[in-house]
Amino acid sequence: EFEKAEAKLLETHGKTWDEMFPAEWYHELTHIKMPKAGLLLAESLGGEIDELSNQRAWIMIQPIPFMEVESAWARVAALQAPDGMSEADFFAQMRETQMLDLTLPFSVQTPQWANYEPLSVKYTKRVGGQYFGLGRNNAHCRASFHLATHMDGEKHFHAAGRTIGQMPFDYWRGPGVIVDISDAVSNSSVYTPAMIEERVDIREGDILIIKTGWHKYGWNSPDSDEFRYMIKHPGPSPDFADWCIEKKIKWLGVDCVAMEHPMNTIQRIWHPKTFDEANQKLIDQYGQDWDEVYPLDKYYQDMHLNLFPKGIVHAENLGGELAEVGNGRYFIAAFIQKGMELASCWGRFVAFAES
Known part of the structure; x- marks a missing residue:
């Protein structure tokens, strides 16, 4: 195939391959000059690309x-x-639009939820160690797809649900709200639909992003507190899932490790001391204990088991510029890989605001 390509080059340009692309010059161009100039390469594009032929x-x-x-x-x-x-x-409008990145850095330091597999990275090639210094860096990564800033898809908890790749692209974007309830929540506390509605103009069909303030305890924060981030974050009230269905929420996102209250997950069993603290807090607030407020048969993984069959999924571990975002309406989008077999997937989450 190389001989065919070189013959074609000679025919069209009158040069051999090495004359047209001197190895050291081409390596410097593509591996040094282009990256320094911020000119990077995206490969294997497809999808609807034919519909854009010769169009801006x-x-x-x-x-x-x-x-x-x-x-x-x-x-x-x-x-x-x-x-x-x-x-x-x-x-002109797009140039004036402010794009906010709501995504955490993805790193080997990123803590995984419960017993999921964390990220590991193995370099298999190094740019300076092969082909007289004309090689390239390459790494193999191994991790759970349910890690860092990610979207839980229907298939994650709903056997008949769609995988990430089966979801239409339009599903991942649309109008919505970001609501800051950080002033109203604390360790293991409960947030309610009323807290959302009194702070933002939420409308039927919106995407809902909840800012609890727990992003500040994430791994990349100067105030990092992994146990607090993973086990003591606030969670939704018993009526929250039904409210989401009634409001026809498109999908949700939150700046902590789970959309559930941690004590409505396996963490209740693994961390009995924290459960006792959360239970006492609930008694002080509502005059009832945990199992009275959250009967296990209905509220175990409520936001997963009861919403995913309705097509209402959620993003977890949001962060980034969410720290600086205030209450309001935004155009929200999730850029998620079209993984045809994936129940969940990492993604890049953004919100657009008028400058």
């Missing part, structure tokens, strides 16, 4: 923010002006 578009690529590796999976999208809007006006 606002193109976005959102890679997973891997901290230790040289390449990353990404979801690529191309946006075009809606009917009735000129291309120039559309591009």
Whole structure:
């Protein structure tokens, strides 16, 4: 195949391959000059690309923010002006739009939930160690897909549900709200629909992002407290899932490790001391103990088992610029790999606000 390619090059340009692409020059161009100039390469594009032939578009690529590796999976999208809007006006509007990254860095230091497999990275190639220094970096990564900032798909808890890759791309984006309830929650506390509705103008069909303030205890924060982040985060009240169904919430997201209250998961058994503290807090607040407020047969993994069959899934471990975002309406999007077999998947989560 190389001989065929070189023959074609000679025919069209009158040069051999090494004359056209001197090895050291080409390596310096592609491995040094281009990266320094911020000119990176996206490969294996597909999907609806044929529909954009010879057309201008606002193109976005959102890679997973891997901290230790040289390449990353990404979801690529191309946006075009809606009917009735000129291309120039559309591009001007996009340039003025503020994009906020709600994603945590993805690292070997990222704690995994419970007994899931954490991330490990193994370099298999190094740029300076092969082919007289003309090699490339390459790493193999191993981890649970339920790690760092990720989307829980229907299939994660619903056997008849759709995988991540079976979800339509439109499902992952739309209007919604970010609501900051950090002033109203504390260790193992409960948040309610009323807390949401009194802070933001939430509408039917919205995407709902809940900012509890727990992102500040994440692994990459100067106030990192892994036990508090994983085991003592607040969670939804008993009526929360039914409220989400009534409001036809599209999907949810939260800045802690789970959309559930941790004491409505296996963590209740694994951390009995924390459960006793949470139970006493509930008694003090509502005058009832945990099993009276959250009967096990209905509320074990309530936000998973009762919402996923309704098509209402959620993102966990949000963070990043969420720390600086206030209450309000935004256009929210999740850029998630089209993994056809995946029940959950890492993603890049963003919110768009008018500048």
